[in-house]
Amino acid sequence: xxxxxxxxxxxxxxxxxxxxxxxxxxxxxxxxxxxxxxxxxxxxxxxxxxxxxxxxxxxxxxxxxxxxxxxxxxxxxxxxxxxxxxxxxxxxxxxxxxxxxxxxxxxxxxxxxxxxxxxxxxxxxxxxxxxxxxxxxxxxxxxxxxxxxxxxxxxxxxxxxxxxxxxxxxxxxxxxxxxxxxxxxxxxxxxxxxxxxxxxxxxxxxxxxxxxxxxxxxxxxxxxxxxxxxxxxxxxxxxxxxxxxxxxxxxxxxxxxxxxxxxxxxxxxxxxxxxxxxxxxxxxxxxxxxxxxxxxxxxxxxxxxxxxxxxxxxxxxxxxxxxxxxxxxxxxxxxxxxxxxxxxxxxxxxxxxxxxxxxxxxxxxxxxxxxxxxxxxxxxxxxxxxxxxxxxxxxxxxxxxxxxxxxxxxxxxxxxxxxxxxxxxxxxxxxxxxxxxxxxxxxxxxxxxxxxxxxxxxxxxxxxxxxxxxxxxxxxxxxxxxxxxxxxxxxxxxxxxxxxxxxxxxxxxxxxxxxxxxxxxxxxxxxx
Amino acid sequence: xxxxxxxxxxxxxxxxxxxxxxxxxxxxxxxxxxxxxxxxxxxxxxxxxxxxxxxxxxxxxxxxxxxxxxxxxxxxxxxxxxxxxxxxxxxxxxxxxxxxxxxxxxxxxxxxxxxxxxxxxxxxxxxxxxxxxxxxxxxxxxxxxxxxxxxxxxxxxxxxxxxxxxxxxxxxxxxxxxxxxxxxxxxxxxxxxxxxx
Numbered sequence: 001x002x003x004x005x006x007x008x009x010x011x012x013x014x015x016x017x018x019x020x021x022x023x024x025x026x027x028x029x030x031x032x033x034x035x036x037x038x039x040x041x042x043x044x045x046x047x048x049x050x051x052x053x054x055x056x057x058x059x060x061x062x063x064x065x066x067x068x069x070x071x072x073x074x075x076x077x078x079x080x081x082x083x084x085x086x087x088x089x090x091x092x093x094x095x096x097x098x099x100x101x102x103x104x105x106x107x108x109x110x111x112x113x114x115x116x117x118x119x120x121x122x123x124x125x126x127x128x129x130x131x132x133x134x135x136x137x138x139x140x141x142x143x144x145x146x147x148x149x150x151x152x153x154x155x156x157x158x159x160x161x162x163x164x165x166x167x168x169x170x171x172x173x174x175x176x177x178x179x180x181x182x183x184x185x186x187x188x189x190x191x192x193x194x195x196x197x198x199x200x201x202x203x204x205x206x207x208x209x210x211x212x213x214x215x216x217x218x219x220x221x222x223x224x225x226x227x228x229x230x231x232x233x234x235x236x237x238x239x240x241x242x243x244x245x246x247x248x249x250x251x252x253x254x255x256x257x258x259x260x261x262x263x264x265x266x267x268x269x270x271x272x273x274x275x276x277x278x279x280x281x282x283x284x285x286x287x288x289x290x291x292x293x294x295x296x297x298x299x300x301x302x303x304x305x306x307x308x309x310x311x312x313x314x315x316x317x318x319x320x321x322x323x324x325x326x327x328x329x330x331x332x333x334x335x336x337x338x339x340x341x342x343x344x345x346x347x348x349x350x351x352x353x354x355x356x357x358x359x360x361x362x363x364x365x366x367x368x369x370x371x372x373x374x375x376x377x378x379x380x381x382x383x384x385x386x387x388x389x390x391x392x393x394x395x396x397x398x399x400x401x402x403x404x405x406x407x408x409x410x411x412x413x414x415x416x417x418x419x420x421x422x423x424x425x426x427x428x429x430x431x432x433x434x435x436x437x438x439x440x441x442x443x444x445x446x447x448x449x450x451x452x453x454x455x456x457x458x459x460x461x462x463x464x465x466x467x468x469x470x471x472x473x474x475x476x477x478x479x480x481x482x483x484x485x486x487x488x489x490x491x492x493x494x495x496x497x498x499x500x501x502x503x504x505x506x507x508x509x510x511x512x513x514x515x516x517x518x519x520x521x522x523x524x525x526x527x528x
Numbered sequence: 529x530x531x532x533x534x535x536x537x538x539x540x541x542x543x544x545x546x547x548x549x550x551x552x553x554x555x556x557x558x559x560x561x562x563x564x565x566x567x568x569x570x571x572x573x574x575x576x577x578x579x580x581x582x583x584x585x586x587x588x589x590x591x592x593x594x595x596x597x598x599x600x601x602x603x604x605x606x607x608x609x610x611x612x613x614x615x616x617x618x619x620x621x622x623x624x625x626x627x628x629x630x631x632x633x634x635x636x637x638x639x640x641x642x643x644x645x646x647x648x649x650x651x652x653x654x655x656x657x658x659x660x661x662x663x664x665x666x667x668x669x670x671x672x673x674x675x676x677x678x679x680x681x682x683x684x685x686x687x688x689x690x691x692x693x694x695x696x697x698x699x700x701x702x703x704x705x706x707x708x709x710x711x712x713x714x715x716x717x718x719x720x721x722x723x724x725x
Contacts, residue, residue: 102542145609171549175542209553213560225713228564231648232607232710239567243560304654307696 007512018104020089021510023111025408027085030111031078031397032477034118038073039473041066046432046466052453063449064132069125071135072155075255076162077118079393083258084204085111085169087400088197090408092173094503094510095191097182097519102175110169117161124154131155134447136244137218139229139237144222153222156215163208163215170204173197182502182515184522188282191501192275195282196261199289200254206293207250214243238303245296252389253292256356257285259396260327263349265501266399267331270346271338272498277330284323284330291320301369302376310369317367324360328353341498344418348399351426352392359388362437377447380440383433391429398425398476405480406494410509411487417479425472432465597622598687603706604633610711611639612673617680626689628663633681633707637673644672644712647681652704659691660703670712 007013017023045066048057057063089107093100101107124131128149133142142152177198181190190198217228218240227233229240268275275281297305297313305313331353340346362384366372375381406412435458444455451459493504506514600623602616617632637643647667651657662668666681673679685705691697 103546167553171546171553174549175545178545179538179541205549205552206556209556210560213557217561217564227713230713231708232646233713234568236567236571239564242567243563306655 016108017111018100018108019512020093020101020104020107021408021512021514023107024086024089024091026111027081027089027114028087030115030118031082031086032480034073034077034081035473036477037122038070038078039470041070041073043466043470045070046463048449049451049459050463051460052451052456054450057449060449061129061132064134064447065125065130067447068131068134068155069121072121072159074390075135075251076159077114077121079255079390079397080166081114082397083255083262083393083400084166084173084197084200085114087193087262087397087404088169088173088258090510091404091503092176092194092197093180094506094514095194095501096177096180096185097502097515097521098176098180099513099515099518101172102180103172106168106172110165110172113161113165113168117158117165120154120158120161124151124158127151127154136248137215137240138244139218139221139240140231142218142222143230153219156219159215160212163212166204167208167212170201170208173201174205177201182518183520188279189521190282191261192264192278192281192285193258193261193501196257196259196264196285199285200257203250203254203257203289203292207247207254210243211247211251214240214247217243238300241300241303242296245299246293248299249296250289250292252385253288255389255393257288259352259393260285262396262400262403263331263352266345266349266403267334268500269403269495269498270341270343270349271335272341272496273334273338274500275330276333276336277326280326281330284326287323288320291316291323295320298367298369298372301372305369314367314369318364320367321360321364324356328357328360341495343402343495344413344415344422345399345403347419347422347426348395348402351422352395352399355387355392355395355429358434359384359386359392363388375440377445378440379436379444379446382446383436383440386433386436391433394429395425398422401480403495404503405483405487406490407503407506407508407510409484409487410489410507411483412490412494413479413483413487417475417482421472421475421479424468424475428465428468428470428472430465432462432469435459435461435465596625596689596692598625598691598700599702600629600631600687601702601704602631602633603704605706605708607708607710610643610645610709612637612643612645612709614681614707614709623687625687625691628684628686630682630684631705633666633683634678635671635673635681635709636678637676640675642672642674644670645709646670646712647707647709649705649707652706653700655696656691656700656703659688659694659697660705661686661688667707671709 008016013019013022014026017026044056045063048055048063057066089101092098128151131137131142131147131152131154133147133152133155137152137155140146177190177194181187217226220226221228221230221235227235229235229237231237264275264281295313295317297309298317301310301313331349362380366375366381366384402413402418439455439458439462442455442458444451444459490508492507493499494508495504502515502519503510505519599620601620602618604614604616606612606614613636615634617634621629621631623629635645649662649665649667651660662683662685664682664684666683671679671681683705687703691700
C-alpha cells in the first residue's frame with residue numbers, strides 16, 4: 001500500500017489546509033495557547049484569593065473580567081478545540097477508515113473562524129473595562145445600562161464566530177461519520193470515541209443555534225432598541241436564563257462526552273480487553289445527550305420557579321446519574337480481570353474516573369432544589385463543576401495527548417517524566433479544588449475578590465494547589481516540547497495487542513494521506 | 529464484499545446530509561426566536577414568575593373563601609433613570625377574595641420637564657400570581673407627567689377564590705403587589721431638552 005506523502009509548501013499547508021490531520025494539529029496548537037492564557041488568569045485569581053483582603057487586583061471590574069475570560073477561554077477555546085477539533089479531526093476519519101472529512105474546505109473555515117473568535121475575545125477583554133458578565137452573560141448585568149461600551153458586544157461577536165465554527169464542524173463530523181465509514185464499519189462497530197463525537201456533534205448542532213439566537217437578541221437589545229430581556233420594554237431577563245441554559249447544559253455534555261470517548265479507548269487499550277458493555281456505553285452517551293436537553297432549569301432553582309417545576313427538574317437531573325453510572329461501572333468492569341498496563345494515559349484514565357465520580361456525587365447533591373437553595377452561587381458549585389467537567393476534561397485531554405502523540409508526530413513521550421507530570425497534576429488539582437467544597441459549604445460566595453477571614457484557611461490551601469497545578473502544566477509543556485523535537489521514534493502500534501482501532505494500522509506519524517484504499521471491516525468484531 | 533462508492537455518488541450523499549443538518553440549525557435558531565412569544569404567552573396564562581393575569585371575569589367567592597380576607601401590601605419602586613416620586617396611597621389593604629378592589633398609587637414628576645414612564649409589575653410570592661387578576665391598571669399604558677405634575681395611579685384587581693383550593697397557596701395570608709416605574713423606551717421619555725439632572 002503506497003501512501004502518498006507529498007505535502008504542500010508551508011503557507012499552503014498550514015494556512016490553506018484541507019487535510020484533517022493538519023487541521024487537527026492546528027486546533028491542538030490553538031488549544032494549548034488558549035490554555036496558557038486561561039490558566040494564567042486562574043493562577044492570578046488564586047493568587048488574589050490566597051489571603052483575605054485585596055492584594056493584587058484592586059479593580060473589581062478587572063476581577064470580573066478575569067473570571068469571565070477564564071470561563072470563555074477554557075470552554076470555547078481550550079476544551080472544545082482540543083477534544084472535538086483536535087482529536088476529533090485527527091482520529092475520527094482514521095478510526096472509521098475514511099480518507100478525510102466529508103467537507104475538507106468547510107473544515108478549514110471552522111478552524112479559522114475559531115482563530116478569529118479568539119482574537120475578538122482578546123480585543124473584547126482589552127476594550128473599555130472588558131466584559132465582566134461571567135460566562136453566563138446574564139442581563140441586566142450584560143445590558144447597555146451596566147456594561148456600556150463595546151466590550152460586551154465584541155464578546156458576543158466572538159461567541160457568534162466560535163459558535164458558527166462549532167456548528168460547521170459538527171455538521172462536518174455528522175456527515176463524515178454517517179456517510180464515509182469503511183465497508184463493514186457499521187454504526188455498531190464504530191469505536192466509542194467516534195460514537196462520542198457523533199453524539200457531541202448532534203448536541204452542538206441543536207444547542208449552539210439557540211445560543212446564537214439568544215446572543216443576537218442581547219446584541220439588538222444593547223444596540224438597536226429591542227427589548228427581549230429589558231423589563232421596562234416588556235421583555236424578561238429570565239428568558240435569557242432559559243435560553244442560555246437550554247444551550248448551556250448540553251454544552252457541559254459537549255465538553256465531557258468526547259472525554260468519555262477518549263477514556264473508553266484508553267481503558268480498553270491498557271486493560272487489553274474490549275470495552276465491557278459496548279452497546280450500553282454507546283447508548284448511555286445517547287441517553288445523556290437526550291436527557292441533557294430537558295434539565296436546563298436546574299441552573300435556575302433560585303429564580304422563583306414554582307415547587308412542581310423544581311420537583312420535575314430535580315427528578316430529571318437525578319436521572320442523568322443512571323447513564324453516567326453505566327459508563328463508570330463499564331469502565332471498571334473493563335479493567336476487572338484485564339491485564340492492566342499502567343502507562344501514563346491509563347493513569348490519566350484512572351484520574352479521570354476519580355474526578356468524574358467526585359464531581360458526579362456533588363452533582364447529585366446539587367441536583368436537589370432544596371440543597372441548591374443553600375449551595376447556589378457558593379464555592380461548592382465551583383468545586384463541583386471544576387471536578388466534573390473542567391478538570392475531568394483536562395485529564396481526558398492529557399490522557400488523549402499521551403495516548404496519541406506517537407501517532408500524531410511519530411515520536412514517543414518520556415514515560416518517566418510523564419508519570420511524574422501526572423502525579424504532580426493529580427495532587428495539584430485535588431489540593432486546589434477539594435477544599436473549595438468546604439469553603440463553599442461554609443458559605444463562601446463565587447465571583448468575589450475578597451472574603452471574610454473565616455474562609456482564609458481553605459482558600460490558602462486551594463491556592464497552594466493552584467501553584468502545584470501550575471508546576472504540572474509547565475512540566476507538561478516541557479514534555480510536549482521534548483517529545484516533538486527529540487522523542488524516541490516509534491512504529492505503527494506502540495501499545496501492543498490492546499490497541500485494536502484502525503489508527504494503529506497506519507504508520508507513525510500518520511502519513512499525509514491515509515486510508516486511500518478503504519480498509520475492509522466486514523465480519524470483524526466491534527472495534528472496542 | 530467491498531461496496532464501491534464512487535466519488536460523485538459520495539459527494540451527492542454528503543451534500544444531502546449537510547443540507548438536512550443546515551435546516552436543523554435554521555430550525556433551532558427559529559425555535560430560539562419563537563420562544564419569545566411562547567414564553568410571554570406561557571407566563572400570562574400560568575402566572576409563571578409572578579406575572580399576574582390580566583382582564584379576567586370576576587367570580588364571586590362562595591363558602592369558606594367568601595369569609596377569607598387577604599392582606600395585600602403595595603410596593604412601589606422607581607428606576608434610577610426616572611426623576612419621579614412614586615408611592616402607594618396606603619401601604620397595606622385588606623381585601624376579601626373574589627371581590628374587585630381599587631387601590632391607588634401616587635406619582636409625581638420631580639423634574640421640570642414632561643416625562644413619559646411605564647410601569648412593570650409582579651406579585652410575590654410568585655406562586656400566588658396566577659390567582660391575582662388585574663381588571664384595569666395604570667401599568668397597561670404609558671403614563672406622561674408634565675413638569676412637577678402629580679397624578680393618582682389607579683389599579684383595579686381581584687384575587688381568585690380558587691387560591692384557597694390550591695395546596696401550594698391556601699396558607700397564604702399576605703401578598704405583595706409590586707410596581708416599578710421606568711423611563712419609557714417606546715416614546716421618547718423626556719420630551720424637551722435634557723435637564724442634565
